[in-house]
Amino acid sequence: MLRHYDKLGLVRPTGRTSGGYREYVDDDIRRLFHVESLRTLGLSLDETRRALDDPDCAPVELVGNLARHTRARIASEQELLTRLEHVDATAPTRWDDVLRIVHLLRALESGSGSLRQQALLSQDPSTSLPVDALVEAVLSEDDPNVAGALHWSLARAGGRGLPALAAAMESDAAEVRRRAVEATTAVRTADATALLRRALADDDPTVRTRAALALGDRGDTAAVPTLVELVVAGRRDVEAAELLGSLSETAPSTCDIVGALQDALAAAHDAPTRLRLTQALAEIPGAAAREVLTRLTADDDRTVAGTATAILGRTNPGRRSRSRVREDADPW
């Protein structure tokens, strides 16, 4: 290094011994330390020489430029690290696997929705997927088709994406939590169900709605209070009522759905809400629901009373309503 600096003329020893050895005096050492100091700021040898020798060379812009370049380098190194960690997470055994993963990651970063989607759908089912990258992608995916492909891929990966989805469920941004809960509904594991249950307590009504509908679909009675809330609020109430109906078929003893609807009826004072709750009772099989409906035929609200009467007059109301819901195109 000393020889190099000497050759460049950056730090020259003032003298030489009789044997030809370089002899550095105090001023040379000082200059050497100055060079080392500036080098810790990332200056090149040439910039260092100009800084020390050229009185016109001002530090402000050079230091500013160095900072800008360093920030840019950090950003790209950070991207590189994320890529490496995503690849590493799939524990590839051959470079072929690495190439497939890199191709997928690059496609996911691309601006073209069809490219993103195509890369996802063309994945070999036997290769393991970079689930954290998929979760990251699904949390910022605007294109519903690509989001669908991501859900499918995450479902294929089983529960391996759930830790990242659970973390996303703690996000401050409601949109992120919504996308997380939607992705979670695609995963059919007990852990996914547990995560959906936690989402029932979310502040955002959309998050709660999606969690409740997904849990209801899994026959999970933990969804019942939120499903009743949906009927009350008139949000996705037909589907919610339908799910309450099948829940009381599959788990009749564990939870009193008729009781919950009755409580909601007692608490509701506006006519449309009471009508929705009455219609929901039509979905519930068994004597308990019919009993409540019978009482409702004498309700003060004539629409409610009339609806209750009509429901009781039908032979098999549940099956009819359910098939109607199933015919809806894209219920989301």
Next chain:
Amino acid sequence: MLRHYDKLGLVRPTGRTSGGYREYVDDDIRRLFHVESLRTLGLSLDETRRALDDPDCAPVELVGNLARHTRARIASEQELLTRLEHVDATAPTRWDDVLRIVHLLRALESGSGSLRQQALLSQDPSTSLPVDALVEAVLSEDDPNVAGALHWSLARAGGRGLPALAAAMESDAAEVRRRAVEATTAVRTADATALLRRALADDDPTVRTRAALALGDRGDTAAVPTLVELVVAGRRDVEAAELLGSLSETAPSTCDIVGALQDALAAAHDAPTRLRLTQALAEIPGAAAREVLTRLTADDDRTVAGTATAILGRTNPGRRSRSRVREDADPW
């Protein structure tokens, strides 16, 4: 690049045209893309060639190593960026200034306390200081002498360190807040006083104590409730009482200190606390304090009554007590 890869044997075109042009067939292009993919992971050309050509070359350890090195590079680039920002913040006009700042920054990072201290004390008073670096240093400085030198330097920089100190006052770590409040006491500006006032509401008693004593010293009556609290708690109570005394001398009308002590006496039920409050009253000049003391001569607690009697018998109790406190070595 194509010529380079050709020469290295990394990507060779299958054929040549009659004119000698390189002719890449589909497989060559594919290989080129594979090379590009692996290069986005940070592999060197040589590693890329081995990965694509050597079936024994396993990806796991290479990818792991790349990730480790990338993390190390990010860390050192981050350090570099911090240094650059500290230098940039001082807006140096000449490289001499830059060298001085870098010398100071390197000394502050050194493990030797005396080196840190010496670098601080030898700073030319005319050069501007990297205040954020000083604040960063003071928040993690264990050596009280170095901390003192840092306080002195921050005081010299006026209020420029206050934004960083204010941020540190929001830290979760009580020790950081303590160091921040201590550094703030060295700064004699209105902004520093405002920051100390906010520290009066801190959860940590030490933070409150230091803020209150510093504010009292500045004649700020906002400190009164906390100073009374200190007397009640028996923590730094002699100094607190002394400051209450001088506050009632300098700002007698703005705040009723005697009233505050009286309220504390009414609320306190244990003997030592009532005694400390009685002694504090000795520091307060004027008829109001003497009146309360006169009433206390008939107190149920005989020690309190005796002390009140003794205080009233003295000619100039305030001055005596104050000079005693001033004789303490290192009141902190």
Next chain:
DNA sequence: TTGCTCCTCACGTCACGTGAGGTGGC
């Protein structure tokens, strides 16, 4: 005499970029 440090000269590293001088196809 034996290690030891220093010397010079020259080449290697890494992934290209950049001329100089020349050529093939429109």
Next chain:
DNA sequence: TTGCTCCTCACGTCACGTGAGGTGGC
């Protein structure tokens, strides 16, 4: 004929590191 792209060969970049072969002082 005129641009244009491509070709090869060779050198430069950046901050040193690494031998090879030699030498001075203990």
